[in-house]
Amino acid sequence: MQAPLIRVRKLWTQFGNHVVHQDLNLEVHTGEILSLVGGSGTGKTTLVRQMLGLNRPARGSVEVYGENIQSGDAAHLQRLRQRWGMLFQQGALFSALSAFDNVALPMRELRTLPETLIRDAALFKLHLVGITPAEATKMPADLSGGMVKRVSLARALALEPELLFLDEPTAGLDPAMADSFVELIRTLHQSMRLTVVMITHDLDTLYALSTRIAVLADKHVIADGTREQVMAVKHPFIQEYFWGERSLRALEQVQSKATHP
């Protein structure tokens, strides 16, 4: 079996006396869409920040592409960072830059690519997410919520990452926009051979996209596997979250969409 793309081993995260993760283990494998779920404050965002090298483990280690994220100098971390893309919850586009310039920025920052190539690559990434060249001239404030998400996704894909982190990708979108964004992620995951790590509270998104689910509770991963495997674990959070009425309804919907697309 291929080595995991990310390996989190015996991770402790601590803020003062507050222990968020205690001996947390998790692996992310090439090609999967791994979703992190858990109650509010269970440390999902902090875990992703650990994977991105933005937080420092109190104990334990985080390896990405087989390399300890905390070892090496800033240039080393910068090189690793170029191999992943991150879609932040609010989109986090630079408001003073057009959609096009937001997508071009990560390529310009490399300082190695000619502007003509950057232009073509940025327009291509925008095309992939359904943004036309005319729309690309707009400023973020003039874009709809759905378009901001799409442009942010294009920016996350600017450097052709192997790994994509998504923080609440469908939060704030209406159901139709959320559905089409889920479809877009599914298509790009396949066509770009991405590995995806996603945080989501949205059950429709969770069930539509995840190939594996990891559940955070009690300071570590209490269950991980397919939806069925996770649902079989007896834990109060799992009982409430996965076996609650909202979850079962979302599941029914996803299954009926799969049967009658």
Ligand SMILES: Nc1ncnc2c1ncn2[C@@H]1O[C@H](COP(=O)(O)OP(=O)(O)OP(=O)(O)O)[C@@H](O)[C@H]1O
């Ligand atoms: N920089 C920080 N300093 C102090 N405490 C922090 C810091 N970052 C996170 N925490 C605490 O760590 C805990 C986990 O936070 P985190 O944001 O990772 O949870 P989460 O599972 O993503 O929550 P939510 O689902 O509500 O977004 C929380 O109690 C939070 O207050």
